Amino acid sequence: AQGTQSKGHVVTENLAQVIRLLECGGSRVAQKYIENPVCYDGRKVDCRVYILLRDATPDHIELYAHNRCFFRIADKKHNISSSADLLDKKRVLSAMHFFRSDSEKTEASKLPVDHDTISKLESDYGNIGFKWKENILPRIHVLAKELFGGMALAYPDMSKGDMISRALYGLDVMFEIVDGEIFPKLTEVTFCPQNNAICDAYERDEDLYRSFNNDIFKCLFFGDVSEDLIRIT
Incomplete structure (x- = not known):
């Protein structure tokens, strides 16, 4: 991967190609492909979770997660039967809605709102543990806690003296089925993400956009938790 919104992403099983990409220069991240993902109507799906960091030291981390999240869904069904299928970005990547032309933005292509997506996934995968509040969300929170706990240990000077670390992060999570159980997998961390994306699924709901930003600002700078x-943590 190189960049955001799936720009520069390459899916391959060819190690030589991975090495060539590294030799081209620039910063890249290599990740194992999630072969057995949870899907929405057969299409790959990921979830953007918003994390608010108010303080981070090795001894104290103050971390919040916002209840509102949004899901991104691939354009094609996730049928991988050959190496050629890995080249089809509309099949293997979940953020392809960023690249749709105006003519492709039909009613059917709109991102579903979070509660509709969660209900659908719970209906399809509830028998193997996809229960959002009871099982999935707590596991995502554990991922975030471990991530920022490690960050505080690696960078102990993030909060020093009267200085306090305050930041908004976007955690992109996919869900993998392993031995009949579902596990959230962290795929990307974005510093200070464009949070207007959460409103795209709500048809640019101005009230939601305003309340979402107010929640973030009040928490980070005034300690007012909605x-x-x-x-x-």
């Missing part, structure tokens, strides 16, 4: 925020 009912839509969950403290996870």
Whole structure:
């Protein structure tokens, strides 16, 4: 991967190609492909979770997760039967809605709102543990806690003296089925993400956009925690 919104992403099983990409220069991240993902109507899906960091030291981390999230869904069904299928970005990547032309942005292509997506996934995968509040969300929070706990240990000077670390992060998570159980897998961390993306699924709901940003600002700078925020450390 190189860049955001799936720009520069390459899916391959050819090690020589991976090495060539590294030799081309620039920063890249290599990740194992999630072969057995949870799907929405047969298409790959990932979830953007918003994490608010108010303080981070090796001894103290103050971390919140916002209740509102949004899901991104691939354009084609996830049928991988040959190496050629890995080249089809509309099949293997979940963020292809960023690249649709105006003529492709039909009613059917709109991103579903989070509660509709969750209900659908719980219906399809509830028998193997996809229960959002009871099982999936707590595991995502554990991922975030481990991630920022490690960051605080690696960079102990992030908060020093009267200086306090405050930042918004976007965690992109996919869900992998392993031995009949579902596990959230962290695929990307974005510093200070464009949070207007959460409103695209709500047809640019101005009230939602305003309340979402107010939740973030009030929490980070005033310690005012709304009912839509969950403290996870």
